[in-house]
Amino acid sequence: MSLPSFQLHRPRELAEAVALWTEHGAAAKLLAGGTDLIPSLKQGLFAPDHLIDLGAIAGLTGISRAANGDWLIGAMTRIHEVAEDPILGREFPLLAAAAGQIASPVLRRMGTLGGNLCLDTRCLWYNQSYLWRQSCGFCLKKNGAVCHVAPGGRRCWAAFSADTAPALLVLDASVEIAGPAGARWLPLAELYSGAGDHPLRLGRGEILSRVRLPAAAAGMRGSYQKFRIRNSIDYPLAALALALRREANGAVTARLALTALNPAPVLVAGLERCLAAALAADPPDLAAVVQLVNRAAKPLSTSTVPADYRREMVLIQARRALEACLA
Amino acid sequence: MITAFTVNGQPRRLELDPATLLLEALREHLRLTGTKCGCDDSSCGACTVLVNGQPALACTLLAAGCDGADITTIEGIATDGRLTALQRAFGRMGGAQCGFCTPGMVMAAKALLDGNPDPSDGEIQAALSGNICRCTGYVQILASVRAALAEAAGAAADAARPKAAADAQRRAAGPTPPPQAAEPQSAHG
Numbered sequence: 357m358s359l360p361s362f363q364l365h366r367p368r369e370l371a372e373a374v375a376l377w378t379e380h381g382a383a384a385k386l387l388a389g390g391t392d393l394i395p396s397l398k399q400g401l402f403a404p405d406h407l408i409d410l411g412a413i414a415g416l417t418g419i420s421r422a423a424n425g426d427w428l429i430g431a432m433t434r435i436h437e438v439a440e441d442p443i444l445g446r447e448f449p450l451l452a453a454a455a456g457q458i459a460s461p462v463l464r465r466m467g468t469l470g471g472n473l474c475l476d477t478r479c480l481w482y483n484q485s486y487l488w489r490q491s492c493g494f495c496l497k498k499n500g501a502v503c504h505v506a507p508g509g510r511r512c513w514a515a516f517s518a519d520t521a522p523a524l525l526v527l528d529a530s531v532e533i534a535g536p537a538g539a540r541w542l543p544l545a546e547l548y549s550g551a552g553d554h555p556l557r558l559g560r561g562e563i564l565s566r567v568r569l570p571a572a573a574a575g576m577r578g579s580y581q582k583f584r585i586r587n588s589i590d591y592p593l594a595a596l597a598l599a600l601r602r603e604a605n606g607a608v609t610a611r612l613a614l615t616a617l618n619p620a621p622v623l624v625a626g627l628e629r630c631l632a633a634a635l636a637a638d639p640p641d642l643a644a645v646v647q648l649v650n651r652a653a654k655p656l657s658t659s660t661v662p663a664d665y666r667r668e669m670v671l672i673q674a675r676r677a678l679e680a681c682l683a
Numbered sequence: 684m685i686t687a688f689t690v691n692g693q694p695r696r697l698e699l700d701p702a703t704l705l706l707e708a709l710r711e712h713l714r715l716t717g718t719k720c721g722c723d724d725s726s727c728g729a730c731t732v733l734v735n736g737q738p739a740l741a742c743t744l745l746a747a748g749c750d751g752a753d754i755t756t757i758e759g760i761a762t763d764g765r766l767t768a769l770q771r772a773f774g775r776m777g778g779a780q781c782g783f784c785t786p787g788m789v790m791a792a793k794a795l796l797d798g799n800p801d802p803s804d805g806e807i808q809a810a811l812s813g814n815i816c817r818c819t820g821y822v823q824i825l826a827s828v829r830a831a832l833a834e835a836a837g838a839a840a841d842a843a844r845p846k847a848a849a850d851a852q853r854r855a856a857g858p859t860p861p862p863q864a865a866e867p868q869s870a871h872g
């Protein structure tokens with residue numbers, strides 16, 4: 357299928373890309389590896405007049421160490437490099453596990469880390485051809501006025517479904533945003549709005565340029581649990597990342613995040629306190645922790661697999677991840 | 684806009700609309716129809732080609748983004764009209780039935796073997812796990828890659844052996860038996 361026509365820009369500098377993106381605003385889209393955007397263009401989900409390809413910009417790729425020991429990963433670094441870098445994998449096995457289960461081997465060579473974090477949200481009623489959507493009735497995320505998932509409301513609940521986001525959230529990552537006013541860093545959680553129809557909190561002209569992983573998170577135990585129908589190619593339908601460390605004084609540092617369930621990746625609040633209480637009991641009582649995860653997950657009928665099934669799966673994932681990291 | 688790349692060793696310059704996909708450039712502009720369009724939504728692997736030696740989905744890449752790249756398609760891997768060991772094995776072992784997935788399978792397998800001449804079964808399965816086949820059930824595809832590897836290993840062993848000794852061994856073994864799994868096994872016996 358041919359793509360709708362557009363003007364293609366291939367800037368060589370990040371500043372040039374920011375300037376183009378600021379100039380064209382809503383009439384433009386950013387193209388990284390294209391593994392999310394190109395199929396969406398074919399489905400008529402976007403019809404930009406301008407496409408700004410970030411692929412020719414030197415300096416947006418690669419994995420390096422900052423002077424203070426933190427890790428920096430360029431937004432255009434390919435997913436397979438993130439999954440397979442031996443040193444990064446030793447320090448952050450959780451990130452390698454999450455990245456290594458994205459899509460398929462070929463798609464991991466094409467897709468980028470920045471594109472993964474900026475992935476559009478997904479829904480059964482949305483990721484379909486124009487003809488399909490026209491036949492079944494457009495929805496409010498694109499071309500329509502109603503939500504088929506929650507018909508009473510005016511909100512879109514499409515699920516944010518990137519795999520690296522929960523892993524990076526529990527590893528306390530931050531992201532660098534380059535924009536017309538210069539660059540700023542923000543905690544990854546603040547990138548996401550929670551609204552399915554405009555999932556990212558990026559202003560006009562803003563581009564995600566780097567990801568920072570704090571040295572303090574290196575060496576944490578981790579578990580990535582992903583549910584999908586086929587163990588290759590498919591997007592997650594429910595997934596969970598847990599990072600955990602037992603400190604010398606016996607305290608436990610732990611963070612847990614979910615993806616593919618809510619319109620944003622969710623860092624579960626209150627996890628550490630709940631886990632400490634659970635571990636104080638003899639034998640440890642993990643049921644309360646699983647209940648905390650249950651309350652944070654909001655699967656709705658955005659996929660062919662029923663929401664109830666995805667909820668059951670995330671509870672099993674929570675238990676498995678806790679058992680793996682506490683063993 | 685003008686896009687220039689090398690396809691199967693030949694430099695090509697094409698005047699293309701910027702929205703042209705690599706798959707369209709190959710199939711419609713260069714008439715290289717060996718690369719197939721299966722799903723057209725990045726999820727089947729039928730359109731796999733090599734871009735600078737790396738496997739890539741031609742249905743998901745802008746041709747313009749490949750400016751300056753070295754592209755290899757299924758048409759470009761045979762030498763002097765002789766199919767590669769991998770291609771012959773797919774034919775011999777039943778790894779190709781309707782054949783629609785085959786160009787993508789062969790290119791994905793080639794990308795694996797170029798980087799890893801001695802993969803395990805698990806590594807072969809993982810490398811091909813983005814390629815969907817509706818016919819074979821995948822068992823024959825794994826067998827095809829294994830057979831190509833065995834042929835390559837046999838050729839290497841032959842090359843390493845002094846010729847006279849090899850000839851003597853062949854004479855001692857009598858007439859060459861027909862290759863064991865030469866024909867695809869029919870389910871009807």
Ligand SMILES: Cc1cc2nc3c(=O)[nH]c(=O)nc-3n(C[C@H](O)[C@H](O)[C@H](O)COP(=O)(O)OP(=O)(O)OC[C@H]3O[C@@H](n4cnc5c(N)ncnc54)[C@H](O)[C@@H]3O)c2cc1C
Pocket residue numbers: 385386387388389390391392393394395410431435457458459460463466467468469470471472473474475476517518519520562563564565589590591592724725726
């Ligand atoms: C069949 C299939 C299966 C998949 N399975 C999975 C899966 O299991 N898990 C998963 O996480 N993903 C999956 N994906 C999605 C995708 O392959 C990956 O998420 C990939 O990492 C996206 O990166 P990209 O560079 O290709 O993004 P692109 O498609 O280029 O971009 C994605 C979006 O992000 C925006 N964007 C890109 N880079 C930036 C930036 N630097 N700053 C601001 N905005 C930006 C783009 O404008 C676009 O809206 C799958 C895709 C396919 C086709």
Ligand code: SF4
Pocket residue numbers: 478479480481482495496497498502503504505506511512513514552553658
């Ligand atoms: S959640 Fe509702 S509005 Fe959002 S994509 Fe699905 S059907 Fe459309």
Ligand code: FES
Pocket residue numbers: 719720721722723724725726727728729730731740741742743
């Ligand atoms: S045609 Fe490209 S992946 Fe299916």
Ligand code: FES
Pocket residue numbers: 778779780781782783784785815816817818819
């Ligand atoms: S041989 Fe028919 S799809 Fe694979």
